[in-house]
Amino acid sequence: MKFKKALTISISEDSLDRKYWGKLDKLVERKLCLPKDSPQIRKELVDVDCILTGFQIPVGREEIDAAPNLKYISVLATAYGKIDTDYAKKKGIIVTNVPGYSTESVAEFVFGVILEKIRDLSRAKEQAGKGNYSEAGFKATEIKDKIFGVIGLGRIGSRIAEIAKTFGADVRYWSRHRKEDLEKKGIKYQDADSLISQADIISLNLAETPQTKHFLNRKRINSIKKGSLAVSTVTNEITDLTALEDRLKKEDITIIRDHPDELSPEEAKRLSKYKNCIFYPSIGYISDEARIAKQEIFISNMESFLNGKPKNIAT
Amino acid sequence: MKFKKALTISISEDSLDRKYWGKLDKLVERKLCLPKDSPQIRKELVDVDCILTGFQIPVGREEIDAAPNLKYISVLATAYGKIDTDYAKKKGIIVTNVPGYSTESVAEFVFGVILEKIRDLSRAKEQAGKGNYSEAGFKATEIKDKIFGVIGLGRIGSRIAEIAKTFGADVRYWSRHRKEDLEKKGIKYQDADSLISQADIISLNLAETPQTKHFLNRKRINSIKKGSLAVSTVTNEITDLTALEDRLKKEDITIIRDHPDELSPEEAKRLSKYKNCIFYPSIGYISDEARIAKQEIFISNMESFLNGKPKNIAT
Numbered sequence: 001m002k003f004k005k006a007l008t009i010s011i012s013e014d015s016l017d018r019k020y021w022g023k024l025d026k027l028v029e030r031k032l033c034l035p036k037d038s039p040q041i042r043k044e045l046v047d048v049d050c051i052l053t054g055f056q057i058p059v060g061r062e063e064i065d066a067a068p069n070l071k072y073i074s075v076l077a078t079a080y081g082k083i084d085t086d087y088a089k090k091k092g093i094i095v096t097n098v099p100g101y102s103t104e105s106v107a108e109f110v111f112g113v114i115l116e117k118i119r120d121l122s123r124a125k126e127q128a129g130k131g132n133y134s135e136a137g138f139k140a141t142e143i144k145d146k147i148f149g150v151i152g153l154g155r156i157g158s159r160i161a162e163i164a165k166t167f168g169a170d171v172r173y174w175s176r177h178r179k180e181d182l183e184k185k186g187i188k189y190q191d192a193d194s195l196i197s198q199a200d201i202i203s204l205n206l207a208e209t210p211q212t213k214h215f216l217n218r219k220r221i222n223s224i225k226k227g228s229l230a231v232s233t234v235t236n237e238i239t240d241l242t243a244l245e246d247r248l249k250k251e252d253i254t255i256i257r258d259h260p261d262e263l264s265p266e267e268a269k270r271l272s273k274y275k276n277c278i279f280y281p282s283i284g285y286i287s288d289e290a291r292i293a294k295q296e297i298f299i300s301n302m303e304s305f306l307n308g309k310p311k312n313i314a315t
Numbered sequence: 316m317k318f319k320k321a322l323t324i325s326i327s328e329d330s331l332d333r334k335y336w337g338k339l340d341k342l343v344e345r346k347l348c349l350p351k352d353s354p355q356i357r358k359e360l361v362d363v364d365c366i367l368t369g370f371q372i373p374v375g376r377e378e379i380d381a382a383p384n385l386k387y388i389s390v391l392a393t394a395y396g397k398i399d400t401d402y403a404k405k406k407g408i409i410v411t412n413v414p415g416y417s418t419e420s421v422a423e424f425v426f427g428v429i430l431e432k433i434r435d436l437s438r439a440k441e442q443a444g445k446g447n448y449s450e451a452g453f454k455a456t457e458i459k460d461k462i463f464g465v466i467g468l469g470r471i472g473s474r475i476a477e478i479a480k481t482f483g484a485d486v487r488y489w490s491r492h493r494k495e496d497l498e499k500k501g502i503k504y505q506d507a508d509s510l511i512s513q514a515d516i517i518s519l520n521l522a523e524t525p526q527t528k529h530f531l532n533r534k535r536i537n538s539i540k541k542g543s544l545a546v547s548t549v550t551n552e553i554t555d556l557t558a559l560e561d562r563l564k565k566e567d568i569t570i571i572r573d574h575p576d577e578l579s580p581e582e583a584k585r586l587s588k589y590k591n592c593i594f595y596p597s598i599g600y601i602s603d604e605a606r607i608a609k610q611e612i613f614i615s616n617m618e619s620f621l622n623g624k625p626k627n628i629a630t
Contacts (some may be wrong), residue, residue, distance in 0.1 A: 025405040104457050104459040104483060105455065108430060108434070111426065111430060112430030112431060112434045112436050113436065115426060116427060116428060116430075116431055116436050116437075116440065118426055119598065121427050121436070121437070121595075122431075122436070122440055122441070124595050124598055125362070125431065125593060127596065128594040128595050128596050129594065131583070133575040133576040133583070133594065134576070135596040135597050135601060136596045138596065138601055139418065139603065140598065140603065141602055141603050142420055142423055142603065142604045143420050144423070144604065145604070162481055163478075163481050163482060165479060165481075165491050166477055166480075167419075167421060199334055228622065260448040261448040261450075268446070268448070272444075272446065277446065278440060279440075279443040279444065280439050280440055281439055281442065281447075281449060283435075283439055283453045286450060286453055286455050287455040287456055287457045288454065288456050288457075289457045289459065292542075296439075302566050
């Protein structure tokens, strides 16, 4: 079985390695690649049975209605983003995502940026690189024995909690659902409000949903303990950025954030003024291993659909 | 019980917090503080019963013979360094050290510098700090599934092995003695030569002894796998630095080292030429927690000696 006509929307040439383009081509009779703003999309939808899309590409009711033969939408991302999965489901169209490919990559990144901050590694490396080997003036704290709060104990949050536990932290979590397997490992459940107010280190790992918008609201931001460090590797929508700015002004907490590229230029400018707001490009999900896993799952999703056993389906 | 006359040699004012100087003063009737090159030392030794020294201070046969009342030498460091512990023992003098105070600090530092390197964190942070949020050009690998070789499974090595295991690495170790408790956790024993040649990441954690001098010899350095990353947080004597330089020239391995301050200026200059030799000041052992633990143990050693139950004794 092959797809008769697959349309890729904004999957750039370098989103897939040559090897995986090759695998993809074996699963489709015809393939057409278009960017998301191409006016040609609407016309081509009329006879596609498969849409392959990148991150945050709108495939809504209109697009779905314009594709009467559509059976399958495959997203090359973890989040369904702007795909109307409910409407697709109603029309009997299977939508699949690529979950978990960057779990380890993000979890390792979180510890990297925490340690960079609490050990002052960039400054130390730069100073030694210039031939100044003095340790004078370097101060540090340890992860061990700190109250380490993980907010959102999904795949990534769970791994962060396990690693923090091995570092010897007092690891506590809040999540919509209790996770008994991790509680057995000594990772304690605590309500979100009190955890945020007590933690020395906070890792935000909530998926973006209508319910999690501004989860880190003004009240919670103001309750963060003086001297604490928070790491946000999730989308900006989770945080009330105006309230965050007001707290950053007090210079008594530090926040490390990626996804600055998804801020408005004005928001980025406002937050980047503060030394205690440390931005990283969105490199948390980037690793050689994650890149390969992502492509493997993406192709495997297509194969599984064609074999009548679809997996990683939007529910 | 108190010491009648304690001589501190090169323990600077800021080596101990005010609180611990206070505790120390309660344990001695008289205290004299001199730097290691003071000509006054020899004269004062004549009636001291206690010597308190910093790191790498020579207390040899001559000094010991000059102090007929000496009962106790306390080192404010883990290594006995230039103290003639054998001769002291022969004369019935107890020598104590401060072990393990920086175990967690060094273990956390090791993961910090590994992650800084494999995630390119300094560059990412600097770039984002300048307002460029693009992730283009960032590549990374994960610790997970890498062969992680720990050479020397003492306190620090053991903690590094445990943490690497939780990161999902294939952790193997070589040490003088087998460690069954860690082997039960899946940390595998492997002979040093083959481990060094197979590991993707190597952490050197050997104590400096006559046997470990140039443990990382030319043969072993040349056997390190292309693309591997080695981290040395131990003294420079463990490594054949000339052989290391020859390997660094090939640009096919990376080594991260602290203790550059203990290299000769000429050695430092030679090695720092290579981009794949990353120096840090000796900040691995520095943390607020380690600083407190060190002082606590140091004072507690003195108290235990005075109470007739000396601990942390040189053997």
